[in-house]
Amino acid sequence: xxxxxxxxxxxxxxxxxxxxxxxxxxxxxxxxxxxxxxxxxxxxxxxxxxxxxxxxxxxxxxxxxxxxxxxxxxxxxxxxxxx
Amino acid sequence: xxxxxxxxxxxxxxxxxxxxxxxxxxxxxxxxxxxxxxxxxxxxxxxxxxxxxxxxxxxxxxxxxxxxxxxxxxxxxxxxxxx
Numbered sequence: 001x002x003x004x005x006x007x008x009x010x011x012x013x014x015x016x017x018x019x020x021x022x023x024x025x026x027x028x029x030x031x032x033x034x035x036x037x038x039x040x041x042x043x044x045x046x047x048x049x050x051x052x053x054x055x056x057x058x059x060x061x062x063x064x065x066x067x068x069x070x071x072x073x074x075x076x077x078x079x080x081x082x083x
Numbered sequence: 084x085x086x087x088x089x090x091x092x093x094x095x096x097x098x099x100x101x102x103x104x105x106x107x108x109x110x111x112x113x114x115x116x117x118x119x120x121x122x123x124x125x126x127x128x129x130x131x132x133x134x135x136x137x138x139x140x141x142x143x144x145x146x147x148x149x150x151x152x153x154x155x156x157x158x159x160x161x162x163x164x165x166x
Contacts, residue, residue, distance in 0.1 A: 042091065043121075048116035
């Protein structure tokens, strides 16, 4: 079966977010009253798996092995079956 | 008032997504049965505005002026008031 997976990788609190900081500065210079900007990344993945449980296991592994850096990143994901 | 804004920037269909392609290849080499990967970016913004309508107008402008490239990017956003 095929699954549509959405993984969001965000920085753990306390880690610097230079892209967010630069974006905040740029918006501030354009006179927008912005107080904070944080950037995160979304991976939309089409994955084959035998069941929802199998898909969850694979996505956990993928996040830990490849997509998220355990020192600085949090990850969360949603999975839905493709009909 | 203060608003929490979540802007998601994704590629328009037909535009190449080298980061997604590279991620797909890396996952495939790790033996994950991945059929497609697309990457998008999320900006979490704290913004001051006088009303929800004012906040929406500012966010539209921010997306068009700074965050999204009209040639290749789609954007969508959600806004909620910070209590």
